[in-house]
Amino acid sequence: MPYMASECQRKGKMVEDQKRKLLMVLALLLLPSSAQSGNTDRRTEHHCMDFQRASFLGGRKLKVQFLLFTSLSPSCGELISADDGIKNCSFNSSLETKIIIHGFRALGTKPSWIEGLVQAILHTWQVNVIAVDWVYGSTGAYPSAVENVTQLALAISQFISKLLALGVSETSIHIIGVSLGAHVGGLVGHFHGGRLGWITALDPAGPKYTRASPEERLDPGDALFVEAIHTDADNFGIRIPVGHIDYFVNGGKDQPGCPRFISAGLLEQAGVNMSRLPQEVKVFLMTSPSAPFCVYHSLVEFQLQKKRNRVTSIEISFSSNSTKDTAKITIPKDQETGKRLLAHRVPLCQINSVTLKYIPKNLFWSKDEPSIVGKFCVAPLPLNSSRTMSCLPWSLTLPSKTDISYELPTACA
Ligand SMILES: *[C@@H]1O[C@H](CO)[C@@H](O)[C@H](O)[C@H]1NC(C)=O
Numbered sequence: 001m002p003y004m005a006s007e008c009q010r011k012g013k014m015v016e017d018q019k020r021k022l023l024m025v026l027a028l029l030l031l032p033s034s035a036q037s038g039n040t041d042r043r044t045e046h047h048c049m050d051f052q053r054a055s056f057l058g059g060r061k062l063k064v065q066f067l068l069f070t071s072l073s074p075s076c077g078e079l080i081s082a083d084d085g086i087k088n089c090s091f092n093s094s095l096e097t098k099i100i101i102h103g104f105r106a107l108g109t110k111p112s113w114i115e116g117l118v119q120a121i122l123h124t125w126q127v128n129v130i131a132v133d134w135v136y137g138s139t140g141a142y143p144s145a146v147e148n149v150t151q152l153a154l155a156i157s158q159f160i161s162k163l164l165a166l167g168v169s170e171t172s173i174h175i176i177g178v179s180l181g182a183h184v185g186g187l188v189g190h191f192h193g194g195r196l197g198w199i200t201a202l203d204p205a206g207p208k209y210t211r212a213s214p215e216e217r218l219d220p221g222d223a224l225f226v227e228a229i230h231t232d233a234d235n236f237g238i239r240i241p242v243g244h245i246d247y248f249v250n251g252g253k254d255q256p257g258c259p260r261f262i263s264a265g266l267l268e269q270a271g272v273n274m275s276r277l278p279q280e281v282k283v284f285l286m287t288s289p290s291a292p293f294c295v296y297h298s299l300v301e302f303q304l305q306k307k308r309n310r311v312t313s314i315e316i317s318f319s320s321n322s323t324k325d326t327a328k329i330t331i332p333k334d335q336e337t338g339k340r341l342l343a344h345r346v347p348l349c350q351i352n353s354v355t356l357k358y359i360p361k362n363l364f365w366s367k368d369e370p371s372i373v374g375k376f377c378v379a380p381l382p383l384n385s386s387r388t389m390s391c392l393p394w395s396l397t398l399p400s401k402t403d404i405s406y407e408l409p410t411a412c413a
């Protein structure tokens with residue numbers, strides 16, 4: 001059978017965010033030769049739809065296309081009409097949905113990496129992959145592509161609303177936005193009240209966005225979990241952090257072994273100017289492309305009992321019998337909650353204790369509060385659909401600059 005189309009499902013969804021696998025997908029992309037070792041699909045191509053080809057002088061219509069790829073046909077795009085709903089297609093609403101949004105395309109051509117990314121995802125997960133083709137709006141001059149972003153985000157948002165109407169849950173939607181597409185993803189997330197599951201920004205664009213307000217650009221409020229992988233912060237990439245977690249990958253150096261927290265020297269080499277970063281900058285994590293799988297990741301969160309009128313920094317360390325791994329949660333001014341990814345070398349269930357240390361922000365003219373009160377929670381990644389975090393069951397009082405340790409009650413499965 002050349003092509004399989006099935007009635008869209010109206011079942012409940014099953015979300016299996018597999019974060020580690022995303023890293024694997026990214027590694028496949030970072031190593032182009034291995035990306036090619038994925039699936040090859042031998043289906044006949046005549047039913048398959050491809051990206052459009054826009055001329056940079058051409059028409060002035062956005063002409064957004066949504067192309068669906070599934071594991072049944074990983075290299076054959078199925079055009080989904082946003083107008084008459086997703087009535088007769090291979091979309092499976094029981095599965096998670098990944099929506100890929102490309103960025104500026106000066107010449108109106110299809111991004112060369114789309115196929116590799118789609119295949120790497122489908123090689124790794126059983127999901128619906130939807131590639132958004134907006135080559136018509138993305139062509140010409142960069143500023144005019146930027147001007148089309150809001151309209152595009154509305155079109156994608158309407159499309160997602162149609163998926164939601166099929167019974168798809170908001171948390172099962174994962175937007176992968178590249179460059180300018182990262183900010184489009186942010187706007188789409190904003191239109192959905194920050195309730196979509198996950199946004200991954202690959203090399204989020206800098207020009208016209210570095211000084212934009214959080215409403216205009218990608219920010220942590222745009223989804224339950226927002227992460228950004230910066231690979232071009234010295235050129236077209238954005239220099240400021242835009243997610244709960246921002247990775248600044250040093251593309252050049254291949255380090256065997258585990259991710260490391262990198263020093264400000266390294267940051268300068270990676271094109272990141274420390275002195276220009278705003279205060280809510282968190283820890284920079286470098287993942288070695290050759291061995292990204294050797295650490296475990298947990299999302300750690302601290303909720304203040306009372307908002308503060310200055311930035312709050314809390315150092316979090318996970319200790320096991322033989323390891324101690326640390327990250328710093330930063331809670332922006334006038335906000336209650338700060339989140340951070342903590343990379344640790346043993347599984348969460350082998351972590352015996354968590355140590356919290358509140359680092360006050362003393363200013364010349366006023367000392368910070370001597371202690372803070374709040375709640376600490378942790379969830380191993382990948383997050384699953386219920387997205388429950390385990391919390392230490394009391395309000396913690398953290399005196400300044402003092403290590404306070406608690407047992408971490410997480411049992412091995
Ligand atoms: C995209 O932006 C350009 C530049 O502002 C504008 O001329 C064009 O009409 C826009 N396209 C759409 C579909 O809005």
Ligand SMILES: *[C@@H]1O[C@H](CO)[C@@H](O)[C@H](O)[C@H]1NC(C)=O
Pocket residue numbers: 005088
């Ligand atoms: C659904 O798709 C199948 C296969 O492409 C086609 O034969 C059928 O007519 C379509 N049904 C509707 C209602 O569009």
Ligand SMILES: *[C@@H]1O[C@H](CO)[C@@H](O)[C@H](O)[C@H]1NC(C)=O
Pocket residue numbers: 006009092093094095126
């Ligand atoms: C949709 O996905 C679920 C979960 O993997 C699977 O059990 C079901 O068979 C799929 N439905 C179709 C029509 O492929």
Ligand SMILES: *[C@@H]1O[C@H](CO)[C@@H](O)[C@H](O)[C@H]1NC(C)=O
Pocket residue numbers: 273274275276
């Ligand atoms: C970093 O930014 C600061 C402030 O904008 C500037 O003074 C400094 O020269 C920059 N350093 C580098 C290496 O670009």
Ligand SMILES: *[C@@H]1O[C@H](CO)[C@@H](O)[C@H](O)[C@H]1NC(C)=O
Pocket residue numbers: 321350
């Ligand atoms: C850690 O040390 C304790 C006491 O020596 C031992 O009972 C426990 O099995 C060790 N845990 C691991 C994961 O090695």
Ligand SMILES: *[C@@H]1O[C@H](CO)[C@@H](O)[C@H](O)[C@H]1NC(C)=O
Pocket residue numbers: 384385386387388
């Ligand atoms: C989600 O995680 C919770 C806590 O880790 C676990 O109890 C639950 O079984 C998980 N649910 C799924 C669907 O994996």
